[in-house]
Amino acid sequence: MDKKFYFECRTCGHKIEGFEEWFSNNQSCPKCGDHKINTVYSTNQNDIKKLISPDAKPESLWHYFDFLPLNNKENIVTEGEGIAPIERWGFLEEFAKRKYNLELEIYVNRNDKSFATGTFKDKGAALAASVLKEHGIKEYVVASTGNTATAFAHYLAKAGISCSIFVPYDSLADSEAHIGTYGQKLFRVKGDYAMAKRIAAEYSKKYGILMTGGNLDPLRLEAKKTQVYEMLRVIGKIPDVYIQALSGGTGPFAVEKAIKDLKITGLVEKMPRFLLSQGDRCAPQAHAWEKAKNEGFPEGFEKTYPVYDNPETLIPTIATGDPKMYPLMAPLVKSTGGEIFEVNEEHAVNIARLVGYERVIKIGPASGAGLLGLFEALKRGYIKNGETIFLNMGESANRALDFMKEVAYTTSEVDSVDQCKRFDRENYKKELWDFFDNNY
Ligand SMILES: Cc1ncc(COP(=O)(O)O)c(C=O)c1O
Numbered sequence: 001m002d003k004k005f006y007f008e009c010r011t012c013g014h015k016i017e018g019f020e021e022w023f024s025n026n027q028s029c030p031k032c033g034d035h036k037i038n039t040v041y042s043t044n045q046n047d048i049k050k051l052i053s054p055d056a057k058p059e060s061l062w063h064y065f066d067f068l069p070l071n072n073k074e075n076i077v078t079e080g081e082g083i084a085p086i087e088r089w090g091f092l093e094e095f096a097k098r099k100y101n102l103e104l105e106i107y108v109n110r111n112d113k114s115f116a117t118g119t120f121k122d123k124g125a126a127l128a129a130s131v132l133k134e135h136g137i138k139e140y141v142v143a144s145t146g147n148t149a150t151a152f153a154h155y156l157a158k159a160g161i162s163c164s165i166f167v168p169y170d171s172l173a174d175s176e177a178h179i180g181t182y183g184q185k186l187f188r189v190k191g192d193y194a195m196a197k198r199i200a201a202e203y204s205k206k207y208g209i210l211m212t213g214g215n216l217d218p219l220r221l222e223a224k225k226t227q228v229y230e231m232l233r234v235i236g237k238i239p240d241v242y243i244q245a246l247s248g249g250t251g252p253f254a255v256e257k258a259i260k261d262l263k264i265t266g267l268v269e270k271m272p273r274f275l276l277s278q279g280d281r282c283a284p285q286a287h288a289w290e291k292a293k294n295e296g297f298p299e300g301f302e303k304t305y306p307v308y309d310n311p312e313t314l315i316p317t318i319a320t321g322d323p324k325m326y327p328l329m330a331p332l333v334k335s336t337g338g339e340i341f342e343v344n345e346e347h348a349v350n351i352a353r354l355v356g357y358e359r360v361i362k363i364g365p366a367s368g369a370g371l372l373g374l375f376e377a378l379k380r381g382y383i384k385n386g387e388t389i390f391l392n393m394g395e396s397a398n399r400a401l402d403f404m405k406e407v408a409y410t411t412s413e414v415d416s417v418d419q420c421k422r423f424d425r426e427n428y429k430k431e432l433w434d435f436f437d438n439n440y
């Protein structure tokens, strides 16, 4: 076995040789049976320095091959994912200055440009497809709210791996089209995400097929970790604040992992403050957090959280009603001085219009929830003057056509020129901004 990396059980410290042993033990620790492992590399962490230097010209996630749990480059499955642009968005900075008198640097990670599915799930799916290929695995099971499903369907199809996908009843129809087109199998479960996960697990057991290991699965975590390398490469530092829409929590956990690994390099001094937003129609972690905060975070606060069955939400992509990761997420957020809070899902359309106008890009509803996280955090006073903000914006509008129809409300139906009022883009802009000036 190649010793590029091994796994360490986070519960009992037992060493697991690699994926061979991990997969054959049903993705659990052979000693204590727990499912949480840490990937440890023999690669010198200081080697990252040349990869993040200003003259590095990365073409994909695989620029960071030495820091990913794959042994042989021949097994790489890629579409150029993972090097999504990180852009400074002046219009957000101007708003923060105008409304709250805060001088901020705001960077947005534009995963909408990622090659395969236009979401930040492409990274994990590319790594998963490559690792499964390396281990000769031909079948795989995924339970997902939509974006992970589509990304896995795509990359596993490229690797010739059969992927059985379980999504909840309200998962967006456009995802379905993508998955079917690639010849993968979609099971739309008549229930919520928790039920989709349950049936997927039963299917995986029944046929003896490997299934995604959840939010701490090294296949997803190690891939998403590379966003920290990209922060260092593009911004040159770890930002003060990390904002993202929170569903299961893979993103923030991955940021934590990368920063812990990099500690010995001297490149990172601190963890960013995690400001994590949840859509208000399915916000169990935000609700648990608010309650714990009001009670002064009593001992063991992280063990108490509500479970919402069959949540009815406008943003199903991020609706995890049974947040099993909360007991790990809450202490992490707390240790960074961060917050978990809800945002108004109805405003996702407004933010998509604003971004569409200001940046000429189309974003999906889950990205809307992330961006609203910034506006809400400003309103609640969670951001301080002079800070650098990194906003991980997860998706394009590729698979949210119904959402886009709502966003695009400028159409007038006419049958004569008399009905066509002269158009001025500036008036439209004013309407868009009035909404945010009045609500945030
Ligand atoms: C666009 C988008 N944003 C945010 C999330 C939340 O990801 P996580 O909480 O797993 O980091 C997801 C995952 O479903 C997503 O697809």
Ligand SMILES: [Zn+2]
Binding pocket: 009, 010, 011, 012, 013, 014, 029, 030, 031, 032, 033, 034
């Ligand atoms: Zn163990």
